[in-house]
Structure formats: C-alpha cells, structure tokens
Amino acid sequence: MKSHQTAQTMKPATAAKKLGVYLEATPAEFREGVVSRAQLDAFQADPPQWLRELRAKGPHPxxxxxxxxxxxxxxxxxxxxxxxxxxxxxxxxxxxxxxxxxxxxxxxxxxxxxxxxxxxxxxxxxxxxxxxxx
Structure with missing residues (x-):
C-alpha cells in the first residue's frame, strides 16, 4: 500500500487569521492563492517585509x-x-x-x-x- 502525503493547505483567510493580519490588506498574490502549512511556518519564522509592516502599522483585524x-x-x-x-x-x-x-x-x-x-x-x-x- 502506497502512502503519499500531500501538503496541507489552507485558504488565505485562515492563514491571515493565524498570522494576525487583516486579509484585505495583504498582497494580491497572498489573497488569491492557497497557503501551505510550510509557507505559514516560514511566514511565522521569517516574516516577509509586507507582513512585518502589516503587523506593525495595520490595518489590524x-x-x-x-x-x-x-x-x-x-x-x-x-x-x-x-x-x-x-x-x-x-x-x-x-x-x-x-x-x-x-x-x-x-x-x-x-x-x-x-x-x-x-x-x-x-x-x-x-x-x-x-x-x-x-
């Protein structure tokens, strides 16, 4: 029996909630795609500039x-x-x-x-x- 693991993904709204940012203020490529668990972990470990700025200045959810x-x-x-x-x-x-x-x-x-x-x-x-x- 083969066991192949697929990457767990989430909607942008879920990822934004987990990151503590307002979805509508995120970049279009974030809002329009899906976010994998690995990407979310990477965002949390080493936030890109847009995420650091949103967390610092808002708008906040x-x-x-x-x-x-x-x-x-x-x-x-x-x-x-x-x-x-x-x-x-x-x-x-x-x-x-x-x-x-x-x-x-x-x-x-x-x-x-x-x-x-x-x-x-x-x-x-x-x-x-x-x-x-x-």
Missing part, C-alpha cells in the same frame, strides 16, 4: 484591535468599532480614552479577575480531591 485596546471583540462592537484600525488609530483611542473604552477596559478587568478566581477555586477543589482527609 478586530481580534488584534481588541487585544491592543485591552478589551473584548464584543466591547469593540459596543463601542461602535466595526472596521479594522491602524496602529496609529489604536494609539489615538488609547490617548483619547473615550468613555466607552474606559468602561470596556473595566469590564474586561472584571472578567479576568473572575476567571482567575474560578481557576483558583477549581485548583483548590482538585487539590482537596487528590488529598482527601482520612
């Missing part, structure tokens, strides 16, 4: 914008941000500190705090289960 602002993607939507933003626009928002951003950052801080509390509680429960009292 919503998950990256949300991360850079310290809020959730839902928080972006609640704040009326539906389009990709450049690094410059993100920095301007951080400087302006609009009310919605302050509120969303506070909400995100509470979510993280609650997540840490639950994680600690679960770890304590697991420790008690591993070492029951005799």
């Amino acid at each position: 919503r998950p990256v914008v949300a991360e850079k602002l310290g809020i959730s993607i839902s928080g972006l939507a609640r704040g009326g941000i539906t389009e990709p933003l450049t690094t410059e626009q993100i920095e301007a928002l951080k400087q302006e500190q609009p009310e919605w951003l302050v509120k969303e950052r506070a909400t995100q801080a509470e979510v993280r705090k609650e997540g840490a509390r639950i994680k600690k509680r679960n770890a304590e429960r697991a420790a008690r289960a591993d070492h029951p009292r005799s």
